[in-house]
Amino acid sequence: MSSLSVYHVSSPEIPNKVLTHLEDIASTLAEQGVRFDRWQAAAKIQPGASQEEVIAAYQEQIDKLMTERGYLTVDVVSLNSDNLQKTELRTKLINEHRCAEDVVRFFVAGRGLYSLHIGDYVYAVLCEKNDLISVPAGTPHWFDMGEHPHFVAIRLSNNPEGRVANFTGDDIASRFPRLED
Structure with a gap:
């Protein structure tokens, strides 16, 4: 189940609030300029589907978002626990950038x-199947895929060369809960 846990930076062990309803998550994040939504596939996606098949299943929503926000590229990233680079990828993305x-x-x-990491708060958003998150440019954040990653995600971008993470050097991410496998 998708959830949002909001922490004050001074108390990473206890969230101020935990939300699990889509409307509550979306409205709380919208106050911070973050979009959170749910999409449904237009067609059933089979395990092992190609990038083209995955994109085609959500083409209408993708086209709308690309037109609305001016995104130039779309692709699919897939990672599971068999990936030999999973630890390296997790280590990189789990630091604030x-x-x-x-x-x-x-x-x-x-x-x-x-x-x-927005102001004095950390908004920890557990995204699951059918969840869309759009984090505004310049927002400090980190991503945890867990020790045993399993996800397929569609990525939209303004930069055809891919996104570039600029690390802040702050160790804040190490003080907050990780994704439990």
């Missing part, structure tokens, strides 16, 4: 934990 462009992910399958 900023991106010069929006971070837009739609979870087709699996899950991941996006933590957003």
Whole structure:
């Protein structure tokens, strides 16, 4: 189940609030300029579907978002616990960083934990199948895929070369809960 846990930076062990209803999550994140939504596939997606098949199943929503926000590229990223680079990828993304462009992910399958450091608060968003999150450019954040990752996500981008993470050097991510496998 998708959830949002809001922490004050001074108390990473106890969230101020935990939300599990889509409307509550979406409205709380919208106050911070973050979009959270749910999409449904237009066609059933089979395990092992190609990138083209995955994109085609959500083409209408993708086209609308690309037109609305001016995104230039779309692709699919898939990672599971068999990936030999899973530890390296997790170690990189689990540190706080900023991106010069929006971070837009739609979870087709699996899950991941996006933590957003906004002002004096950390918004930990557990994204699962059918969840769309759009984090505005420049927002400090980190992503935890867990020790045993499993997710398929559609990525939208303004930069055809891909997103570039600029690490803040702050160790804040190490003080907050990780994704439990």
